Amino acid sequence: MRQFVVRGTVCLAVLFAAISAPAQHTLAAKFDLAKPLTLTGTVTQIDWANPYVHVLMKVAGQPLPTLWAVEVEGPIILSDNGWTETSLAPGETIRVEGFAARDGSKQISGKSVVMTRTGKPVYVGTNGTPRARPVASGPTPRWPDGHPRLGPPPGQTGYWGFPTKNSLVEDGVDVQMDAYGLLKNIADAQKVAPMQPWALGLYKLRQSTFLQADPMFLKCMPPGGPRQFEQPYGFQFVEQPEFKRVFVLMASGNRNRRIIYTDGRKQVGQIQGNDDNPLFYGYAVGRQDGDAFVVDTKGFNEAFWFDNGGLPHTEQLQTIERFTRTDMGTMRYEVTINDTGAYTRPWKSTWNLKWVPGEETPYFLCQDNRP
Amino acid sequence: MSFRINGRDDSAMRMTRLFAKTAILGLAIVLTGNIGVTAQAPAPAQGRGGGRGAAAAPPSAPTPRRADGKPILGSVPGQPVGGWGAGVTTLPRGGGLDEVPFQPWARAVYDIRQIDQFEPHTRCKASGVSRQFSTPYGTEFVEVPDLQRMYIMDNGGPNSYRIIYLDGRSFPPSIAPTNYGYSIGHWEGDTLVVETRGLNEKFWMDTRGTPHTAQLKFTERFTRSDMNTLKYQATIDDPGTYTKPWTTTVFELRWRPGDELFEYICQQSNYGPELMVGSQEDVDNTRFFVP
Numbered sequence: 001m002r003q004f005v006v007r008g009t010v011c012l013a014v015l016f017a018a019i020s021a022p023a024q025h026t027l028a029a030k031f032d033l034a035k036p037l038t039l040t041g042t043v044t045q046i047d048w049a050n051p052y053v054h055v056l057m058k059v060a061g062q063p064l065p066t067l068w069a070v071e072v073e074g075p076i077i078l079s080d081n082g083w084t085e086t087s088l089a090p091g092e093t094i095r096v097e098g099f100a101a102r103d104g105s106k107q108i109s110g111k112s113v114v115m116t117r118t119g120k121p122v123y124v125g126t127n128g129t130p131r132a133r134p135v136a137s138g139p140t141p142r143w144p145d146g147h148p149r150l151g152p153p154p155g156q157t158g159y160w161g162f163p164t165k166n167s168l169v170e171d172g173v174d175v176q177m178d179a180y181g182l183l184k185n186i187a188d189a190q191k192v193a194p195m196q197p198w199a200l201g202l203y204k205l206r207q208s209t210f211l212q213a214d215p216m217f218l219k220c221m222p223p224g225g226p227r228q229f230e231q232p233y234g235f236q237f238v239e240q241p242e243f244k245r246v247f248v249l250m251a252s253g254n255r256n257r258r259i260i261y262t263d264g265r266k267q268v269g270q271i272q273g274n275d276d277n278p279l280f281y282g283y284a285v286g287r288q289d290g291d292a293f294v295v296d297t298k299g300f301n302e303a304f305w306f307d308n309g310g311l312p313h314t315e316q317l318q319t320i321e322r323f324t325r326t327d328m329g330t331m332r333y334e335v336t337i338n339d340t341g342a343y344t345r346p347w348k349s350t351w352n353l354k355w356v357p358g359e360e361t362p363y364f365l366c367q368d369n370r371p
Numbered sequence: 372m373s374f375r376i377n378g379r380d381d382s383a384m385r386m387t388r389l390f391a392k393t394a395i396l397g398l399a400i401v402l403t404g405n406i407g408v409t410a411q412a413p414a415p416a417q418g419r420g421g422g423r424g425a426a427a428a429p430p431s432a433p434t435p436r437r438a439d440g441k442p443i444l445g446s447v448p449g450q451p452v453g454g455w456g457a458g459v460t461t462l463p464r465g466g467g468l469d470e471v472p473f474q475p476w477a478r479a480v481y482d483i484r485q486i487d488q489f490e491p492h493t494r495c496k497a498s499g500v501s502r503q504f505s506t507p508y509g510t511e512f513v514e515v516p517d518l519q520r521m522y523i524m525d526n527g528g529p530n531s532y533r534i535i536y537l538d539g540r541s542f543p544p545s546i547a548p549t550n551y552g553y554s555i556g557h558w559e560g561d562t563l564v565v566e567t568r569g570l571n572e573k574f575w576m577d578t579r580g581t582p583h584t585a586q587l588k589f590t591e592r593f594t595r596s597d598m599n600t601l602k603y604q605a606t607i608d609d610p611g612t613y614t615k616p617w618t619t620t621v622f623e624l625r626w627r628p629g630d631e632l633f634e635y636i637c638q639q640s641n642y643g644p645e646l647m648v649g650s651q652e653d654v655d656n657t658r659f660f661v662p
Contacts, residue, residue: 079547154517155538220495220638222530238515238522242448247513249522254529255497259632279634303639360534363549367495367529367638368573 024051024074024366025217026180028210031071031099031109039108040095040116041068048075048085049369053123055110057094070096072110072123076233076362082127093117136329136355140291143241147288148325150237150246158357159251160331161234165351167309168193168226168337181230181309183207192311199312199342206310215304220366222253224280225297225306225319226335229353233364246286246293251361260286260295267298278315280304295321314341329355432598434561437516442561442595444521445512451629454511454526455601458624459504461579462605472614477582484580491574495637497550498528499574500567500589501605504624511632521556529637535565542568548585550574563593576607584611599626 027033041057044067055070072078075085088094093116098109114121141153152158167181170193176184183189189204206213215221223231231252238247244263250256258281267283278301286295298318300306306313317339324332331353338346435443446452463471473481484490492498492506503510506527513522519538525531533551546553546569556565567589576583587609594602601624608616 075547152518155519157518222636222638238513238518240513240515243446243452245452247522249532254495254638255531256636257524257530257532257632280636280639281634363547365497365529365531365550367497370494 025212025214026178026182026210027099027109029212029214029217030101030107032102033099035100036097037100037108038095038097039068040093043088043090043092043094045090046085046088047369050074050076050364051366052369053078054369055088055094055096055113055123057096066106068106068108070094070098070108070110070113072113074364076364078123081125081130083123087127088113088115088122094122133359134357136357138328140325140327143239148291148293149239150293150323150325150331151239152357156357157360158355159234159236159359159361160229160353161232161251161356161361162354163230163232163333163351164353165349166230166232168230168307168311168335168349170194170347171350177309180211181307182211183309192309193337194344194347195311196342196344202312203310206305206312211308211310214310216253216366220254220370221304222256222280223250223306223308224282224304225300225313225317226321226333226337226349227304227306227308228252228256228258228281229333229335229351230308233362234353234356236361249361251364252366254366255361255364256281258284260284262286262288267296278302282317282319289322291324293323295319295323297321312342313337313339316341329357331355431600434595434597441558442563443514444563444593444595444601445514452511452631453626453628454509454630454632455504455624456509456627456630457505457507458601459501459577459603459619459622462501462577462581462607462619463579470617471581472617474612474614477612480582481580484575484582488580490578490580492528492578495529495641496574497531498525499550499576500533500552500554500570500591501576502574502578503528503533504603504622505578508633508635509624509627509630511630524632526632526635527637528635530635548572552589561594565591565593567591581607582612583607583609586611600624601626 039057039059041059043055043057045056047054047056051074052071053073053075055072057068057070058065059068095112095114095116096108096110097112099111101107110123112121113123136158141149143149166179167177169175169177173191175188175191178184183192186204186207189207190200192203195203211217216223222228228235228248228250231250233251235248235250235252238249240246244261246260246262248258248260250258261284265285267285278299280301280303282297283299284295284297286293288294296318300313300315300317302313302315305311306317317337320336320338322332322334324334326332332350333353334348334350336346336348337343435447437443468481492502498506503523503525506525508526510526511524513524515521519536521535521537523533523535525533533554535554535556537556539557540555542553542555548569548571550571550573552567552570554565554567556563558564570583570585570587570589572583572585575581587607590606590608592602592604596602603622603624604619606616606618607613
């Protein structure tokens with residue numbers, strides 16, 4: 001902490017009283033909200049893995065007990081709220097209130113998990129006082145040539161996270177969405193972006209099915225395009241001026257990396273001219289425009305959703321992203337979506353990201369709890 | 372067996388393309404009767420991602436160094452970037468299995484894994500230490516001196532990365548276990564010694580399934596003996612698995628000049644998880660639920 005005091009650019013504050021950020025899927029994507037369920041069982045195992053921690057429990061029954069999986073929050077959020085893998089021990093009896101899984105498997109969402117022995121809730125809310133997190137302030141750090149540093153100043157660390165938008169909405173449009181990008185009112189769908197009729201139909205379908213078909217939820221496909229900057233767990237920029245490239249090292253997805261080339265190459269492939277292989281992160285080339293780092297990306301495939309809320313895109317997608325670090329603690333992200341296959345005109349969405357000083361991105365592997 | 376093909380270190384798409392190219396090539400040979408074409412057979416292998424290492428390495432230059440004299444382990448400023456090819460495939464090689472001080476249970480696990488190769492890597496889990504140097508597409512060492520750290524970028528697996536701190540820090544009192552653990556490096560002469568703690572049990576240390584537990588203290592020695600050669604040696608100190616610490620033979624990774632990182636998304640056509648949850652009768656059903 002000494003460096004923070006010396007620099008005077010960081011103060012301690014509780015960033016969020018109780019950290020809650022969407023880890024992976026909407027509750028309704030997996031669980032049937034019309035099927036509330038209460039179960040009491042004996043804990044057999046804690047599967048402390050991303051994206052969601054599961055408590056395995058044995059529920060008494062005839063002729064044999066059944067084994068159930070209770071899905072609670074992810075390890076990152078639980079840890080931030082003071083919970084650990086050992087907060088609940090095998091052998092404890094718990095009472096779980098939640099919803100049954102849509103697919104009929106023995107899974108229940110753990111909206112409320114209470115230890116019957118103590119009457120205390122576990123893996124819900126906070127356990128003690130959440131730790132204080134430093135908040136960064138001060139002027140934009142710069143390279144010797146004067147352009148803003150996208151990453152940490154020399155000798156420091158930190159990452160960008162906590163986006164102020166969790167899903168794409170055209171600038172100037174006022175619609176209500178939850179943290180997963182689900183509209184409060186499906187009738188607002190056409191306002192979100194200038195979609196072509198087929199795209200609007202697909203967007204409505206995805207919304208009305210609670211984003212169940214999200215390839216990131218189903219298959220851990222990467223959150224490519226602007227979606228990588230909508231993720232709660234953030235990313236790091238690593239700039240390598242000597243090799244004329246910038247890495248985006250993500251916490252979400254599967255800790256993927258994206259490379260933005262600043263060496264003037266053409267957008268025909270990341271390696272020596274392959275241009276027939278559309279990518280999840282596209283072919284990205286960057287340049288400096290005043291204080292903004294401008295990234296032009298195309299060559300996307302259609303095997304992923306480029307937005308948490310399920311806005312469609314096609315292989316014709318081109319994004320122009322402008323990253324402007326307005327001060328030490330703030331990055332403004334502006335993305336222009338140009339996809340003549342899905343939208344009637346180019347459109348733009350803007351949000352801010354917050355610098356989390358002194359920390360690495362949390363460890364998140366979507367694949368972690370898969371077989 | 373399609374599981375192994377798809378799930379192994381290849382994207383099925385890339386494999387399909389490679390097969391297609393090979394088939395077309397084969398057809399061309401049949402049609403033209405021009406056996407000379409076969410001399411061009413490595414062409415698919417030199418394509419992006421398809422089995423690297425076909426290009427002949429140039430004569431080696433001395434170990435590249437920074438202004439302070441320390442070896443550069445990654446790309447050299449002023450030259451095109453490059454990466455390290457696959458080298459390590461199995462840790463006990465050299466000394467032989469009998470010299471590995473397995474505890475009895477560990478030897479049994481090792482033997483079972485020779486038959487039942489459900490390696491986590493084949494299901495798109497992050498490679499983990501030492502295993503990352505066995506993927507066919509290699510790795511790149513990205514050194515960032517002003518942040519006093521080095522990243523090791525994987526091409527295979529889930530397109531991820533590992534951090535090695537070079538700022539003289541010590542290990543934190545508690546480390547949440549991960550596939551790459553918490554790595555701290557220091558220089559001993561021309562050798563970068565990297566110590567890693569906080570490893571989980573969700574990966575194999577090598578392709579053969581040499582086992583470990585979360586008690587593992589993993590020490591690696593990286594020595595770039597010339598421009599094109601990185602010597603690699605690991606010491607495994609895991610009282611949960613072995614009766615005493617042991618050290619592998621020295622493996623060599625070869626420099627691939629101009630070999631850039633590329634996008635490789637293991638999940639794109641990986642069917643391992645579906646097969647593991649019971650669509651094949653003989654498949655181990657280790658987890659009964661999927662998220």
